Amino acid sequence: MTKVVNILVASVGGQGGLTLSRVIAAAAVMAGYSVRTGETLGMAQRFGSVKSYVRIGVDTPVYSPVFEPGEADILVGMEVAEAYRNHHYLRPMGLAVLSTEEKPPISVSLGKAEPVTMKKLIEALESHGAEIIIINAPRLAREAGNPRAANMVLLGAMNAAKRILPDNAVEEAIRAILRGKRAETSIKAYYLGKEYTGKHKPSKEHWEDKAHASEQT
């Protein structure tokens, strides 16, 4: 069966969403797959909406760098409002890997728009039958010694659930793109995300019980 895996990474500028898509792409190439990525970003260096598309052709070449709403097999939501903004990209029964992190847009801070809660996001995703993983990625990234590696925690969580990329390819990709100490802590963050997901099989219940509580500390 020819299969292209479509991944949408929704993030806020500065969170490392583009780095995540680069790492996934590099790891996929190292694993011998065909890859395309595309990105949609605004003009801001920080705090804009960033959407990156990753397409992995396991045994078929990929041409288009982008895909349409309803065609993502996996939605990686690095931020709650951005995950919500893009939840319509997920196909029915797709996988959503969500970070608990929230960076409210200025429209919300100014009281001109309603905030998006995790509850609202979960309801939206459940309406198209999504499998949902919620993980406190910033906390695990800090545990790994790299507060900026929340993106790699989510990659670990995604790979624990779907096993798309071999670990050695991920390690090689992270080292090729990040280099130095940052690469090693990023790899640690990747494994923390992977183990956590494997061990806890986090669900929305788990998020409501524990992950959110730990966010307060």
Add this chain to the structure above:
Amino acid sequence: MGNEAIARGVVEAGASVVTGYPGTPSSEVIETLQRLGQGLGIYVEWAVNERVAFEIAYGAAIAGARSMATMKAPGLNVAADPIVSAAYGGVDAGLVVLVADDPGPHTTQTEQDSRWFAHVAKLPMITPSSPQEAKDFTVKGFLLSEALSLPVFLRTTTRVNHAVGEVVTGEHSEPRWARGFRKQVERFVRAGMSWNLERHRWLNKQLARAELVAEELGLNRVEGSGELCVVTEGSAYNYVVEALGELGLGARVIKLGLLHPFPRSFVSRALTGCERVVVVEELDPYVETMVKKLVAEEERLRHLIVLGKDEGLLPLEGELGPGLVRAALAKAAGLEYEPVRRESPRAPPRPPPLCPGCPHRGTYLGILIGISRAGYRRDEVPVFGDIGCYALSVGEPLRAIWTEHSMGASISMAVGLKLAGFRNPVVATIGDSTFFHAGVQPLIEAVHKRVDILVVVLDNQVVAMTGHQATPAWPRTETGRETKPVRLEEVIRSIGVDNLVIVDPENVDEVADAVAKLLRTPGVNVVIARRPCALLDARLHGVRRRYRVVEEKCTGCNACIAATGCPALYRTPGGKVAIMEADCLGCGICTRFCPYNAIVPVEEETR
């Protein structure tokens, strides 16, 4: 990434002079060469603007050095004058001009379709569809350029420049430097009208050979077979291939790598046996117009039905995507096709803001407060904007700039407004790099015509928006090249402005006082608001300090957010304000607007 692949192509072709001006989505070509090409010893530096970049590349190419100039579409307009003349002079080594268009648009002021410019300049233009082709066509661009002795455009779009994909590399070759420059006035002096007429004839002869050379280089190809034919190019090709597969539709795909001159014989041959022709391309019906002309002119093709934008099959605006192309091909083939419709969620808008710690925030707050202090309402004093990060001041809550037009236009348009009899003061705001790029001449105009304007130069000492590239004020470039820094204030003073004040944007009241005073002072007055880009500064020197909100003191009045719009500030569920400490870059501007002194620096020990 497509741009990294182009950089690789530059190395494989042995180019020795590569220059350009930063502009999304073209910037990563030079960045990649600067980062990874140090060992090659080639010249890879940013130029002050695109026309200078092209002229440098041209000066190298007429001496036998392979060279490249890179730019985004509006940059091509800046470089238009020398490019058009270069077609008459020709080159003695390959010269490739990368022009990156931005259908969407994602980060560009217009959806300019630069393909038409190849007609204006009468120069060959080629276009890749994938990262692999981005590399291959760069090399072929140099070969085409040398075969025709003409500069060649490598035209790309965002979905190729920024697409990441696997690329098979080739061998790299020794850089080709200047061999010597021979005096040939009929080629290089455009003051001779009979020479110009002669060179125009020469140019037409060279162009007539382009298709043949393109054939040898394998720039165009036909895939598949059938009576349904799809003519396509660039990123649209990718959507066509996948759409045909998904629809289970057999078709002949005619993929053009050469856009200008239009490969007439190739397309004519390829269309033999077709019944119905669909043209799939982004932006204007460029290829479609050419195909229709061909079909109208050739007896044996006249029965063909050509469908494209004229027939409403695809939109004239915005970028294409898999969905649009699927629907268009299905319709053209008479297939039933029901696209998956998913409604966009109603998420809170997130317009691009100024970064936390951005010095431009303080500058614009100072300008707005200064306007009040000078005795005017905000809507009485127009603030002209320019191209750069500071254009983001248009958003809530600053809503500062009234215009953002083209590089340097803030000053000239403000001059025009005053010359037209506008009585209130006007402010032109322009970044340091944009000032060097295209603001110097407008300031000369303002001084020379004795126009009363206030020019605020937002000097963050870097080309920030496109990813922190060097400006002429840098003492050393990205590649370590020692330079003579060009001082902004020395340039401005030498033009003869009446008053020049340098302020610190983090001191909002200092900015406001300077602005208020100069708005009431006749003449050409300049404020330089100087502070390094906060992001770059934090990357280089770490974050000086961070701020936090003392919860007990915060009343939730929201004054800090309402004034600054800093995205590191947010409202807590408890109705107070908090700061995302990891994102705070410590400008402290929010503290000025807190009536309760609730925002304080994070103590060392609690970090």
